[in-house]
Amino acid sequence: MKVTYQMFFANVTDLPDDEFYRQELRLAELAEPLGFDGIWCVEHHFDGEYSMCPDNLMVLAHLAARTERITLTTGGVILPWNDPLRVAEKITLLDTISGGRAQLGVGRGLSKIEYDTFGIEMGEARDRFDQSFAIVLDALRAGTVRANGPLYHQPEADLRPRPRAGLAETAVSIAMSDDSRAAAADVGVAIASFAQFPTEEHARVIGEYRKRFEDKHGRPAPPPVMTDHIYCAADEEEATRLSREHIIRHFMLTMRHYSFDKAGHFDSIKGYTSYAAMADAMQQAGKQAAADGYVAAQITGTPEQIVARIKERIEAFGDYDQNFGFSYGGLPHHKIESSMRLFASEVLPELDRLGIRATVAV
Secondary structure (H helix, E strand, O other), rough: OEEEEEEOOOOOOOOHHHHHHHHHHHHHHHHHHHHOEEEEEEEEEEEEEEEEEEEEHHHHHHHHHOOOEEEEEEEEEEEHOHHHHHHHHHHHHHHHHHOOOOEOOHHHHOOOHHHHHHOOOHHHHHHHHHHHHHHHHHHHOOOOEEOOOOOOOOEEEEEEOOOOOHHHHHHHEOOOOHHHHHHHHHOOOOEEEEOOHHHHHHHHHHHHHHHHHHHHHHHOOOOOOEEEEOOOOOOOOHHHHHHHHHHHHHHHHHHOOOOOOOOOOOOOOOOHHHHHHHHHHHHHHHHHHHHHOOOOOOOEEOOHHHHHHHHHHHHHOOOOOOOOOOOOOOOOOOHHHHHHHHHHHHHHHHHOOHHHHOOOOO
């Protein structure tokens, strides 16, 4: 198992954006000395309370200069909003300047706010994603970008600096829907999901992805990645109280940003039928019940409770990589740092002792 640090940049604090960014980057720089295996960073636009990171490759390039061994993952580049030639160039450049530590993570995007502001038809998202991802993966393997498809036309162009051999094979797709998991299996890449269901439901969909992957490629699928909000505290009551308050705050912002609280929002958007069903289920359950279920899906608590939850997941769906978001919903930065340090001092060594995680030299 790899244990990585997720950056989200959701400013629902009283801090000005520039000071909030300084604090978030300071905490991210702690990830390496504390023993984490990697850093992930999202791409989001136009809604700073939900997330304000318009260029995750730029953030990771900054962190490349501030770190030495930790991996740097775009979690993810939203392909329909970005030119595939530039994506291939930028991830190659990040990999080059970081000494081969970059990992390309990609996503399709779910927010109509972002699609509308970019002037891109959301109903084209699946086609744009599939075509763009194929172009990028081919480019990283061949060192040459070319495309002559329905949506993307690119005269042949060399990638310089040259992409490292194997860079394409480490790619990961942020896959929250059935069709996204199927698409990832078909092209032979790993999947990453945000924790939102009970463990057994995640186990079911991971099992479906693995079977499709193995049927398609004749080899085992790479470990899936699970991303959770986490709060680690020695006191169980504090962990429960603070994590619940701030995870629910994040959940409500998520509902607003993606319009899950609007009846029928996804019904007429091509390629988003699974999200329409998800939105209907949330609305039928009610916001509070949906928020309670979301909180229950996350890994929070004392170090002992966190280790137990990770072991439970391994027993349910086998080997996987764990990605943790420590900063969310306006949680104060001094509390985030305390949570990170306790996690690093007590959870990581126990995962190493149990043989769940390979020991990282720091």
